[in-house]
Amino acid sequence: MVRNIYTGKVVTLNVDTVQLPNGFTVDLETIRHPGAAAVVPLKDDGTVVMIRQFRHAAGGFIYEIPAGKLDRGEEPLKCAARELEEEVGYRASSFELLSSIFTAPGFADEVIHIYKAVGLTKGQQQLDRDEVLEIIEMPLSDAIKKIQDGTIRDGKTIIGLQAVYIRGTMPPR
Numbered sequence: 001m002v003r004n005i006y007t008g009k010v011v012t013l014n015v016d017t018v019q020l021p022n023g024f025t026v027d028l029e030t031i032r033h034p035g036a037a038a039v040v041p042l043k044d045d046g047t048v049v050m051i052r053q054f055r056h057a058a059g060g061f062i063y064e065i066p067a068g069k070l071d072r073g074e075e076p077l078k079c080a081a082r083e084l085e086e087e088v089g090y091r092a093s094s095f096e097l098l099s100s101i102f103t104a105p106g107f108a109d110e111v112i113h114i115y116k117a118v119g120l121t122k123g124q125q126q127l128d129r130d131e132v133l134e135i136i137e138m139p140l141s142d143a144i145k146k147i148q149d150g151t152i153r154d155g156k157t158i159i160g161l162q163a164v165y166i167r168g169t170m171p172p173r
Helices: 076-088 140-148 155-169
Strands: 002-007 012-019 025-032 036-041 047-055 060-064 067-069 094-102 111-118 133-139
Touching: 036 047, 036 076, 036 155, 047 076, 047 140, 047 155, 060 155, 067 076, 076 094, 076 111, 094 155, 111 155, 133 140, 140 155
Parallel strands: 036 111
Antiparallel strands: 002 012, 012 025, 036 067, 047 060, 047 133, 094 111
8 A cells, every 4th residue: 555645846755555575564654756867977087077066955065976867758868968968068979877776775766877978078057946066077086085085975976986986997807
């Protein structure tokens, strides 16, 4: 049984009555989300293009890779390309899927598809009204140091940056 508690622009909150594999029946609060795509824009010289964005829920500005919610029926790759141009004003000649991750599987079904984008060329930045951000460019190695020192704390950003770093520094098998 599903009981809807709230339906908003981004999420739906339900209370689902489910029978668990152990036989117990419980009520679980579940956030339904359409999914998202994120992108690690990597310039030819190893510079990553990130954003420092205001996030109310996080209490201020945080470092992130460009990302956004999937529109209804939208393919994740199309969303990644759209968000890359809208948020940081770049287009890419190619994308590589790095990972598709659950953001908080204990209570939400959101999956973020994380891509690496290369072959960057200038496009047109077009921010939404609720996007307050600045574009930050730095060497990938500096971004990794910001993960290590706790400056970068966003999960999708950490996963994306580390995936690009590991793939670029590890010898092929």
